[in-house]
Amino acid sequence: MAYPMSRAVLGAQTVPLPTSPVVWSGYVHKTVRACLLVALLWATAVAMLGFFSPLEFRRMFEDVAHFVPALLFVIGLVGALALGHEIGHAYKHVLGYGNLKHASDHHGHTVLPPRGRRLLHATVLVGLLGGSVVAAAIRAAAAEWLGFLLLVGIVVVLLLPTLKFTRLALIVWRQVEEDRRQQQDIVAGGEHTIATVVAVTNEQFIVENKAMFHVELEYTVGGQPETAQIRFFDFPVWAPAAGNEFDVxxxxxxxxxxxxxxxxxxxxxxxxxxxxxxxxxxxxTGEAEVSLLREMVSERALSHSEVASMARIPQWMADEPHSSGPATPQAARRTRFLICIPPNLIALLALLGTLLVPLMIEDVPWWTLAALWVYTVLTLVNAAMYWQFMVRSRWFIRSGVSFGATEAAVFAGFFAAGFAMITTRSMVFGPLNQEVQWTPAHVLTWAAVIGALLVFEWAFTSNSWALKHLNDEFPAPPEAIQEALTGHDPDGIDQLERDYGYRAGVFLCD
Known part of the structure; x- marks a missing residue:
């Protein structure tokens, strides 16, 4: 999307992050999902304080009543801290810019602007407040009044800051939506002209693989010539030259x-x-170097992330088919199917095993069966995401859903299901000690839970591999892809698909 010139004037501390309307919508969905998940994880962690005190961690191995809350506390805490940065990453693109932070004289990166941090603070506080309320209710139900009073005190302390930051976050969100509507109105109903680049200075500074340039533009306003000097960031493969054009x-x-x-x-x-x-x-890199790097990717001499970092080009461009040409539709579909096999196999094993456990294994407590069903649902969701990738679903490509989130959920479910199985003698130690006869339910559930390790490992290889083969049989000019991903035209990505069959969305931008 077009962005205000005020964000690009010389000396500005902002870095514009232009996105097309389709990509912007994907980042909005990513931000909302990340906020809900982080708040839920914080609430889960704090709610477990209703069952145990962190000062009593030594009691966690005494019985399942102590261990499960402690385990959920750790999962919630670690998950919330790990996923918190996802809010900032996505919200920068919703805002349309990030603040520039220097890492050295030649490199820097973007950070979430101060007003954007209100959303992160509000998310954490909502989770802490909600979890404290639940924990207090649990303590009250157990007639543990000292713990109840302590948690009520925490609720009182958190209430006002939570209301304040939630209100501020909503104000910023409404301002962002209003700014976006205003920009769309200017594009739709304002005056349009074409600016020509007349001078370019390479500032020899890299921000997240993009080079910084000072660009002088000439254009007309109301029939009068106008000159503007702006700071511009782009991948070096598209370094601006005199005569290049900007829409104004x-x-x-x-x-x-x-x-x-x-x-x-x-x-x-x-x-x-x-x-x-x-x-x-x-x-x-120039064109020759890009071709060479693509050949190195095809020969697996370098990983895709290493190539993108070396080439200072977008990840999807590093993963474009190499010079030998695009894959055939049959080969591309077969590759996408192979990528989907491991998570779908684990999901099938988990479902069959969980269904057979109550039929074949005796003395399985309800919490073990519940943990197995939670794990099964998580594996099915993860498998569904891979299936959406295999069929190149527009929703999947544009919604911002990633394999990383669902695979992380599977790995978290692995701990819950694994501990529940270990504490159930008839599922683990019974058959190992030959006290219980092995059944297909044992084999399937063991294979499914251990398979979580495979799914987690698969996350490190499947993401870049999936990006490479998403459009393997539908090559499109890189400049057309970049213009569709960053331009103002809401039909740009659909036009890209109509012209080349290439499907694009926020999935390509992460």
């Missing part, structure tokens, strides 16, 4: 205000500078 939209009632002047770079039909010839920190 402005509000006719406020034509000279940077906040109401929107700019957007054109990619299709442009000529780019080969930065391999310039002394920019870090390796950069």
């Amino acid at each position: 939209w402005f509000d006719p009632e406020r034509p000279f205000m940077d906040d109401f002047t929107l700019i957007e770079r054109r990619y299709v039909g442009q000529e780019f500078v080969q930065l391999a010839e310039e002394p920019v920190p870090g390796p950069h």
Whole structure:
């Protein structure tokens, strides 16, 4: 999407993160899901304080009544801390910009702006408050009044900050939606002109694989010539050159205000500078180097992430089919099917084993069966995500759902189901000590739970492999893909699919 020129003027501490309407919508969904999940994890961890005190961790191995709450406390705490950064990563793109933070004289990265952190704070506080209320209710039901009073005190302390940050977060969210509508209105109803690049300075600074340039633009406003100097970030493979074009939209009632002047770079039909010839920190590639790197990917000499880092190009571009040409539809579909086999196999084993446990194994307590069903549901959800990838579902590609989240959930379910099985003698130690006869239910549940380790390992290889083969048989010009992913046209990604069969969305941007 086009972004305000005020975010790109020289000296600004912001880095614009333009996204198409389809990609932006995907980031909105990712942000909402991440907030709900992080709040739920914090609430789960704190709610477990209704059953035990962290000061009594030594009692956790005494019986299942102590261990399960302690286990859920640890899973909730670790999961909330691990996933908290996902909110910031997605919310930067919802805001449309990040703040620039220098890591060295030649490198930097973007961080969530201060006003965006209100959403993160509100999410954590809502989870803590909700968990404290549940924990207090559990203590009251058990007539443990000292713990109840302590938790009520925590609720009182958290109530006002939670209300404050939730209100501020909602205000920022409404402002973001209003800004987005305003920008769409300027593009739809404002005046449009084309700006030409007349000068480019390479600042020899890299921000998250993008080089920083100072660009001078010339365009007309109301028939009068206008000049603008902006700071521009892009992958070095698309380094701007004199003569490149930008689209410029402005509000006719406020034509000279940077906040109401929107700019957007054109990619299709442009000529780019080969930065391999310039002394920019870090390796950069021209067309020949990109082809070489693609061949290295096909030969598995380097991982896709290593290639993208070396080439300073988008991940999806590093994963494009190499020079030998696109795969046949049959080969591409077969590869996507092979990627889906491990998680679907684990899900099938878990479902069959869980169904057979009450029929074949005696003395299985309800909490063990419940843990097995939770694990089974998580594996089925993970398998469904891989199936959506296999059929190249538009919803999957555009919604921002990732394998990482569902695979992490499977791994968390592994701990719960694994401990429940270990504490159930008839499922583990009974057959190992030949006290209980082995049954298909034993074999299937053991294989399914141990298979969580395979699923977790699969996460490290399947993500980049999946990205490579998502559009393996549908190549499209890289500039057309980039323009569809970052442009203002809501039909751009659909047009990309109509022209080339290439399906794009936020899945390509992570």
